[in-house]
Amino acid sequence: xxxxxxxxxxxxxxxxxxxxxxxxxxxxxxxxxxxxxxxxxxxxxxxxxxxxxxxxxxxxxxxxxxxxxxxxxxxxxxxxxxxxxxxxxxxxxxxxxxxxxxxxxxxxxxxxxxxxxxxxxxxxxxxxxx
Amino acid sequence: xxxxxxxxxxxxxxxxxxxxxxxxxxxxxxxxxxxxxxxxxxxxxxxxxxxxxxxxxxxxxxxxxxxxxxxxxxxxxxxxxxxxxxxxxxxxxxxxxxxxxxxxxxxxxxxxxxxxxxxxxxxxxxxxxx
DNA sequence: CGTAAACCTGACGTTGGGTGCAGATTTAAG
DNA sequence: CTTAAATCTGCACCCAACGTCAGGTTTACG
Numbered sequence: 001x002x003x004x005x006x007x008x009x010x011x012x013x014x015x016x017x018x019x020x021x022x023x024x025x026x027x028x029x030x031x032x033x034x035x036x037x038x039x040x041x042x043x044x045x046x047x048x049x050x051x052x053x054x055x056x057x058x059x060x061x062x063x064x065x066x067x068x069x070x071x072x073x074x075x076x077x078x079x080x081x082x083x084x085x086x087x088x089x090x091x092x093x094x095x096x097x098x099x100x101x102x103x104x105x106x107x108x109x110x111x112x113x114x115x116x117x118x119x120x121x122x123x124x125x126x127x128x129x130x
Numbered sequence: 131x132x133x134x135x136x137x138x139x140x141x142x143x144x145x146x147x148x149x150x151x152x153x154x155x156x157x158x159x160x161x162x163x164x165x166x167x168x169x170x171x172x173x174x175x176x177x178x179x180x181x182x183x184x185x186x187x188x189x190x191x192x193x194x195x196x197x198x199x200x201x202x203x204x205x206x207x208x209x210x211x212x213x214x215x216x217x218x219x220x221x222x223x224x225x226x227x228x229x230x231x232x233x234x235x236x237x238x239x240x241x242x243x244x245x246x247x248x249x250x251x252x253x254x255x256x257x258x259x260x
Numbered sequence: 261c262g263t264a265a266a267c268c269t270g271a272c273g274t275t276g277g278g279t280g281c282a283g284a285t286t287t288a289a290g
Numbered sequence: 291c292t293t294a295a296a297t298c299t300g301c302a303c304c305c306a307a308c309g310t311c312a313g314g315t316t317t318a319c320g
Contacts, residue, residue, distance in 0.1 A: 008266065018267080019309060027307095038316065039268055059231065060238055061191040064307075073245050079252055088249040095242045098235060101189065105232055108190055112225045115203050119218040122209055138296065148297080149279060157277095168286065169298055194277070 003045050007033075010043045014051035021051075029054065029068050050075060061101070070094065133175050137163075140173045144181035151181075159184065159198050180205060191231070192224075200224065 011018045024030040030050060033041035053074055057067045069090050072081055081087060141148040154160040160180060163171035183204055187197045199220050202211055211217060 006266075017309075020307085022269090023308060040266085040316070041268095056234060057238070060235055070245075074241075078245075078248050084249055084253050084256070088246065088253065091242055091246045091249065095239065095246065098239050098242060102232070102235055102239065104186060105190055105228060105235065108187070109225065109228050109232065111204075112221055112228060115200075115208075116218065116221045116225065118208050119214055119221060123214050123218065126214070136296075147279070150277085152299090153278060170286070170296085171298095 005043050007041050007043070010047055010051070014048055014055070016051060016055075024051075024054070024064075027064060027068070029064055029071070046075060060098075066094070135173050137171050137173065140177055140181070144178055144185070146181060146185075154181075154184070154194075157194060157198070159194055159201070176205060190228075196224070 005013075007018045007021055011021055021030060025032055030047065033043050033047065036042055050071065053071060054064075054067055057071070058064075062070075069087070073087070073091075135143075137148045137151055141151055144151075151160060155162055160177065163173050163177065166172055180201065183201060184194075184197055187201070188194075192200075199217070203217070203221075
């Protein structure tokens with residue numbers, strides 16, 4: 001867990017393949033790594049944190065494009081971020097989506113809980129009938 | 131909005147293409163529709179509701195496979211559902227996932243809100259500087 | 261200095277979730 | 291009865307998000 005690592009170690013720690021990291025770099029989601037000598041990429045701790053954040057945002061259902069639109073907020077001085085109005089728009093749209101999703105998810109959980117109860121009682125009934 | 135409709139009307143109402151409905155039928159997500167005479171599919175209101183439910187579950191991030199695993203709970207007499215133990219397992223796994231997702235989503239909303247506030251104040255500062 | 265382990269790149273394959281086409285058939289309307 | 295609109299099917303294709311393969315280079319180690 002050295003602070004300076006190659007792609008293999010980074011990939012393993014972040015639980016992705018090295019090809020995934022290449023891919024993220026190609027599409028602009030990971031910044032081009034420092035290339036020492038003739039081509040090997042070297043990463044530091046923030047690269048790892050960035051991959052973790054990407055994974056977390058993916059779990060929330062964001063596409064890689066959407067992630068690219070917001071991730072710099074987590075890793076750059078916000079005052080240096082380009083197109084602030086545009087970013088603000090994106091954030092507010094995302095917030096609206098998130099609120100809707102929270103509401104739907106809460107409803108879904110209710111459904112799951114009641115279905116679980118139903119299933120349990122049906123299974124119990126079946127057992128009694130033996 | 132007749133109760134008996136063809137695929138075109140159903141597709142339009144549910145805001146999907148007729149090809150999508152064919153596709154859902156092929157993968158077992160929609161039940162084969164009643165086929166009158168020589169091939170045309172006819173649907174009723176529950177087909178529409180099913181499509182709406184599918185869309186809602188998709189918004190929550192479920193894959194079509196996962197949706198297939200739970201959707202019958204919404205449209206069939208639960209006592210007639212096959213493999214109850216298996217379904218119960220699926221439901222409980224889904225509940226765990228949902229709880230995690232709710233927690234993460236809540237955290238993400240907090241992030242969004244604080245980033246929105248930051249962006250707003252940065253934009254304001256830029257305006258003042260004029 | 262040799263060699264194995266790690267890394268590089270480009271090209272092609274894969275999976276999920278569909279969309280588009282085209283030719284054939286069917287139904288609805290006049 | 292004719293004809294336009296709707297539907298049918300299979301096949302090919304699309305995009306996102308990677309994975310696989312293969313051949314070539316680089317670095318680390320004894």
